[in-house]
Amino acid sequence: MDKLFSVPLKGGCITDVFALSSIDELMTAFAALPQDSFFVFDENSANVFPSLPERNLVLPPGEVEKNWASIDKILSRALSLGMARDSLFVGVGGGVILDMTAFASSLYMRGARCILVPTTLLSAVDATLGGKTGIDYGGAKNIVGTFYPAESILICPETLKTLSDREFRCGLGEVVKHAFLSADTRLYDFLMSNKDAILRRDNETVSEMIRLSLEVKIHYITRDPEEKKGIRSCLNLGHTFGHALEAMRGYSVSHGEGVAWGMARAFEAGARTGITSFEYAESSIDLIRAFGFDIDSKIESSEFPAFMAAIAKDKKKKGGEVKFILMDGQGSPVLKALDENTIKSVVL
């Protein structure tokens, strides 16, 4: 178990990120945790392990489960297990199960201990680190939640082997996003040079890709742990467009697909408003497309009002105005409001 990073977050909290070389090593780590630890899996992540720790709850997978009813299940099990304020919640799974386990742990007795174990590429590079917890609510994604950094994150690339190609690609959407947001081109170049090894999930290549990707995320979140300076919100590149698509399509579009689609729209909007150079927009859209994302489909005219309504629910609204993240060039995001005509021109 190697420590990759020790990340300072909100209110003096520190999250340690560890890499584990195999599922065996991960199970040994589970067994070494306090006896009253409580493990929350989804059905997919539970299947990755030959056996589960005794105090476990297995929830159905999927974004539609990211609601209070699931939190209620976690909390009531925790209560019936007699967990104390210093007991440990361990979330094992994709972003949904991790966000929910962390959310439940933040609420239980106003804050129990929490360790997160991402078993999807998306959650390994995105959802787990930074302390954002929550559920979807009233049709809006992650609108209800807390800031509550996990004390540790355990990343084991071997758990990613069972992902479907679609699930794996979802994570690649966030990795590509980090490549655009990085101040240097190491990750961008790494993706360009190692596309095939990445897509066949070569263990070492994937490990290095995760490490480089987390470096970018850490750079942003440590400069703005509570998301109050507008720096961290740049990690939402592609998310305003993407979330609106996901919400409107009832979450049949995955998060990574939504973000990939949303980034393409952000590059187009950037080019149209003169913020992004045409060449950078084009090569960036090509990189997204190279990893197999369907970013060329648009929405129907009849869907546009619902799309704008979903946009209006975005959390980044300040003083009534929704801000989009556009790219001024490599590693240089800017926040900008867009008029309805510009939005229409890139999504229709």
Add this chain to the structure above:
Amino acid sequence: MDKLFSVPLKGGCITDVFALSSIDELMTAFAALPQDSFFVFDENSANVFPSLPERNLVLPPGEVEKNWASIDKILSRALSLGMARDSLFVGVGGGVILDMTAFASSLYMRGARCILVPTTLLSAVDATLGGKTGIDYGGAKNIVGTFYPAESILICPETLKTLSDREFRCGLGEVVKHAFLSADTRLYDFLMSNKDAILRRDNETVSEMIRLSLEVKIHYITRDPEEKKGIRSCLNLGHTFGHALEAMRGYSVSHGEGVAWGMARAFEAGARTGITSFEYAESSIDLIRAFGFDIDSKIESSEFPAFMAAIAKDKKKKGGEVKFILMDGQGSPVLKALDENTIKSVVL
């Protein structure tokens, strides 16, 4: 509007406490808040005002309403009002409505703004300050919640005039508790000397009593903002016994009544275990009784198993053991586990 205190709390947060001389002044303060502020009342607190701000929600009163269903009402209204992350929630009422409004505000977009306006004596001296938010869950009080200090607390003693004697006395239970916990005897002496003026709710006497009482609470919470050093938990004097009684009786016992009863039990248990001198226990129990609390009734033998089960759900459990707060003398609380026989001897 006079500023009484500026209280540093968790994570660099500061709560300012203001005193307002009349309901008119309070309504003027409401009108000066941002236009998109959202006011949450209970039916009792709503009746105190000749008119309500436009963006309001009025919830039914009572501890039985302190559940997720009420939080759901607050959050869904906030969402339908289109509140942003920087919008303001204003809770107006007793402890239940304040804890819930603060809880909902802490969850909305992972933390919106929050101002609290206590309209009961209990919430003015107890529930409002310190950042504890939450709901009851699975039969346990305040077991689900967050730490989320309000940015301001507005205290207007004129709103207390409409309280029933029973409600007013509930708050006195916490005031008496603060008198025991204070390092000096100013509040203890003030209560002894002003009993009649307090019970007829003389405005100036009540204001001064609230100020002295808050001073004690502030002393404890600023030394232990996240309740991790065992200092702040001393504010729970009487609460372990009291909460168990409240939970067992289905909350027909009010919080203040429960705490008063619980403090009497804690003094008795302290005397039995040699921690509290017999004389201090006796005079303290007399002070509680002087404000009209029924502290001499006990529970039935048949209720004892349910009582112990409620005790076992207490949040102060660490490493599996429930700790009680006993008094070693004026201003000197100690945490101690009690065996079942000692508990039985004071509650039966």
